[in-house]
Amino acid sequence: MAPCLLLLACAGAGPAGAQTVSATASDQEIENQISSLLARMTLAEKLGQLQQLNGTWDGDIRPEQVQRARQGLLGSVLYVRGAKRTTELQRAAMNESRLKIPILFAFDVIHGYRTIFPVPLGEAASWDPSVVERADSVAAAEASAAGVRWTFAPMVDIARDPRWGRIVEGSGEDPFLGAAMAAAAVRGFQGTNYSSPGKIVACAKHWVAYGAAEGGRDYNTTEVSERTLREIYFPPFRAAVDAGVGTAMSAFNDLDGIPCTANSFTLTDVLRKEWHFDGMVVSDWNAVKELMAHGVAADGEEAAERALAAGVDMEMVSQFYNVYGEQLVKNGKIPLATIDQAVRRVLRIKYRLGLFEHPYADKGLEDATLLTATNLTAARKLATRTFVLLKNDRETLPLNRQLKSIAVIGPLADDAQSMIGPWNGDGRKEDAVSLLAGIRAKLPAAKINYARGCDVTGDSRAGFEQAVNAAEESDFTILAVGESADMSGEAHSRSSLDLPGQQLALIQAIHATGKPYAVVLMNGRPLSIDWVATNSPAILETWFAGTQGGNAIADTLFGDADPGGKLPVTFPRSVGQVPIYYNHKNTGRPPGGDSEDFSGYIDIPWTPLYPFGYGLSYTQFKLSNLQLSARHIRPDGSVTIGVAVENTGHRAGDEVVQLYLQDVAASVTRPVKELKGFERVSLRPGESRHVEFTLAPGDLGFYDQTMRFVVEPGTFKVMVGTSSEGGLESSLEVRQ
Ligand code: BGC
Numbered sequence: 125m126a127p128c129l130l131l132l133a134c135a136g137a138g139p140a141g142a143q144t145v146s147a148t149a150s151d152q153e154i155e156n157q158i159s160s161l162l163a164r165m166t167l168a169e170k171l172g173q174l175q176q177l178n179g180t181w182d183g184d185i186r187p188e189q190v191q192r193a194r195q196g197l198l199g200s201v202l203y204v205r206g207a208k209r210t211t212e213l214q215r216a217a218m219n220e221s222r223l224k225i226p227i228l229f230a231f232d233v234i235h236g237y238r239t240i241f242p243v244p245l246g247e248a249a250s251w252d253p254s255v256v257e258r259a260d261s262v263a264a265a266e267a268s269a270a271g272v273r274w275t276f277a278p279m280v281d282i283a284r285d286p287r288w289g290r291i292v293e294g295s296g297e298d299p300f301l302g303a304a305m306a307a308a309a310v311r312g313f314q315g316t317n318y319s320s321p322g323k324i325v326a327c328a329k330h331w332v333a334y335g336a337a338e339g340g341r342d343y344n345t346t347e348v349s350e351r352t353l354r355e356i357y358f359p360p361f362r363a364a365v366d367a368g369v370g371t372a373m374s375a376f377n378d379l380d381g382i383p384c385t386a387n388s389f390t391l392t393d394v395l396r397k398e399w400h401f402d403g404m405v406v407s408d409w410n411a412v413k414e415l416m417a418h419g420v421a422a423d424g425e426e427a428a429e430r431a432l433a434a435g436v437d438m439e440m441v442s443q444f445y446n447v448y449g450e451q452l453v454k455n456g457k458i459p460l461a462t463i464d465q466a467v468r469r470v471l472r473i474k475y476r477l478g479l480f481e482h483p484y485a486d487k488g489l490e491d492a493t494l495l496t497a498t499n500l501t502a503a504r505k506l507a508t509r510t511f512v513l514l515k516n517d518r519e520t521l522p523l524n525r526q527l528k529s530i531a532v533i534g535p536l537a538d539d540a541q542s543m544i545g546p547w548n549g550d551g552r553k554e555d556a557v558s559l560l561a562g563i564r565a566k567l568p569a570a571k572i573n574y575a576r577g578c579d580v581t582g583d584s585r586a587g588f589e590q591a592v593n594a595a596e597e598s599d600f601t602i603l604a605v606g607e608s609a610d611m612s613g614e615a616h617s618r619s620s621l622d623l624p625g626q627q628l629a630l631i632q633a634i635h636a637t638g639k640p641y642a643v644v645l646m647n648g649r650p651l652s653i654d655w656v657a658t659n660s661p662a663i664l665e666t667w668f669a670g671t672q673g674g675n676a677i678a679d680t681l682f683g684d685a686d687p688g689g690k691l692p693v694t695f696p697r698s699v700g701q702v703p704i705y706y707n708h709k710n711t712g713r714p715p716g717g718d719s720e721d722f723s724g725y726i727d728i729p730w731t732p733l734y735p736f737g738y739g740l741s742y743t744q745f746k747l748s749n750l751q752l753s754a755r756h757i758r759p760d761g762s763v764t765i766g767v768a769v770e771n772t773g774h775r776a777g778d779e780v781v782q783l784y785l786q787d788v789a790a791s792v793t794r795p796v797k798e799l800k801g802f803e804r805v806s807l808r809p810g811e812s813r814h815v816e817f818t819l820a821p822g823d824l825g826f827y828d829q830t831m832r833f834v835v836e837p838g839t840f841k842v843m844v845g846t847s848s849e850g851g852l853e854s855s856l857e858v859r860q
Pocket residue numbers: 202232276329408409614
């Protein structure tokens with residue numbers, strides 16, 4: 125009887141279905157519309173809006189979804205994709221349900237939908253937010269044409285532990301670089317208004333500190349101080365919120381004893397009250413149910429209660445809100461107002477997307493949008509900006525196009541599947557260009573001697589002889605080694621950072637021939653490659669470079685593009701150094717200081733193999749003339765830092781100018797340096813450019829003993845370089 129009464133009560137308010145409000149409607153109009161819809165919804169329909177159910181892995185609809193859509197009990201679906209399938213399920217909601225509220229289709233569009241771009245760690249290595257923005261805007265156009273209007277990206281978790289497989293999905297170890305990439309991703313996916321054609325709503329995940337998993341073991345416990353949360357883990361999320369991200373995802377991990385999916389401090393106090401986020405929070409996959417495994421809920425009812433009370437609006441996959449929601453409201457454990465608020469946030473996103481007006485995707489548009497020549501050209505060009513030249517003795521690279529014969533060796537040389545990396549959306553191996561294919565296309569007249577050599581993992585060296593012969597017979601050898609794409613990503617943590625299997629031995633066998641070679645690395649995390657760094661003549665880090673990866677790497681190896689990327693994460697010498705990151709504290713006995721007993725190791729140097737921010741170019745650059753607009757400022761003042769950068773070599777190339785700061789003596793210990801500005805510049809030979817950064821109080825401050833953000837008087841060291849090590853130095857005084 126109840127639903128009927130509700131219907132009668134609002135019979136004069138318009139048609140039985142939801143009214144459409146133009147996506148450009150004002151916030152107030154949208155809120156009014158939501159209020160009138162809420163007034164007509166039964167509690168079951170409200171709870172239905174809070175449910176997200178998964179389709180099959182390959183994007184098909186499951187029968188339960190159709191049934192719930194017809195009943196108006198399905199807010200969102202993940203994985204169902206493609207114009208045809210999304211339209212079919214949407215029709216069930218729009219034509220058959222009582223209130224005709226559209227379903228929001230979600231998918232992990234992480235580094236591309238069908239045209240796959242480099243993995244996010246690689247995109248961050250570009251140190252060029254426009255790379256991320258452009259890639260994600262192509263991804264958004266493809267996804268929305270396929271009916272997907274919500275992506276679970278960007279993943280903005282800071283990761284200081286490369287054992288953690290999901291380090292590949294984020295921007296690495298630094299909050300400043302991470303924040304810049306987070307904002308760029310939100311702009312790319314959402315544009316200025318995500319109701320616009322070709323735009324989708326983004327999701328900042330995983331809120332929060334998921335990357336701090338103990339031991340680098342995925343899903344593991346995290347213990348992070350509030351200061352470290354605020355200074356290291358929060359900033360990329362804050363940047364996403366400031367850029368207008370529509371949604372956020374609560375993480376799997378527990379944080380100081382409270383799972384992030386039941387954490388009212390992070391979900392409500394920080395996200396809602398401090399940051400004024402008015403979007404929607406979805407749980408991670410089954411994370412509401414997992415509150416029982418965490419041991420903070422005795423049963424499903426308590427799990428639903430804790431997640432709802434803490435501020436998780438939508439439940440992904442598990443169905444405890446729907447099973448226990450009515451009961452929780454009836455027995456007074458969850459106020460109806462809490463449910464209404466969660467539903468309001470879900471509907472707000474649907475209205476803002478313009479979903480009520482445009483619920484369906486168009487097959488014709490989908491066919492015209494996916495994997496176009498323009499998208500492929502963008503993928504190729506952007507990929508070249510993500511490569512990092514780690515070593516280049518005696519200008520081994522770039523290679524000469526006149527080479528008559530080239531050996532292409534290694535287990536990843538012809539691996540198109542790995543090229544598209546983990547979390548590859550609707551990307552297909554068949555679309556991807558392997559390194560071997562890229563080299564063949566680049567030098568059609570040369571003799572290419574391909575040999576796999578060995579597998580990525582395993583003990584066999586049976587292929588070594590053929591590989592050595594190929595190298596012996598060729599003018600130059602390109603060795604493609606690293607990890608296969610399935611060695612990083614979710615639930616794919618490693619205990620070792622060494623090159624897996626027999627790959628190091630393969631490199632050593634090729635090295636022993638005395639013939640020239642270069643190592644091309646493909647991997648989703650920093651690797652400990654001490655021997656290679658010491659002995660191999662050239663190393664190019666290419667991550668997993670996407671659909672056009674093989675062409676982009678060939679462009680770079682042959683000098684059609686300059687490898688101007690920089691490491692977004694520290695490369696350790698050994699896994700035993702982990703966690704190792706550039707913005708560490710000094711300690712009371714810093715390495716290199718006077719004390720005999722210093723903070724280090726007895727068996728290896730304490731320093732990284734390659735530091736954060738490091739990367740070479742085919743040309744050389746020089747920084748000079750570091751100048752500050754003022755020597756001293758007030759705590760609320762700002763200062764401009766200028767520096768000249770010149771290309772002193774003979775080729776055009778890119779340099780990334782990086783600004784670091786150290787608060788020398790403060791009321792709490794501060795990092796030895798913190799990135800506060802960067803700019804990637806392209807310069808012709810002999811060309812120079814003046815680069816400027818502005819430091820404002822937000823850059824100079826930190827959280828004091830009472831967790832207040834303060835700028836304290838004192839001396840700041842100002843460092844400008846082309847890596848987190850070395851560079852020019854000056855100082856700045858902050859005075860009252
Ligand atoms: C992952 C999320 C992802 C979700 C949906 C979860 O297992 O942790 O990052 O968005 O699945 O695929």
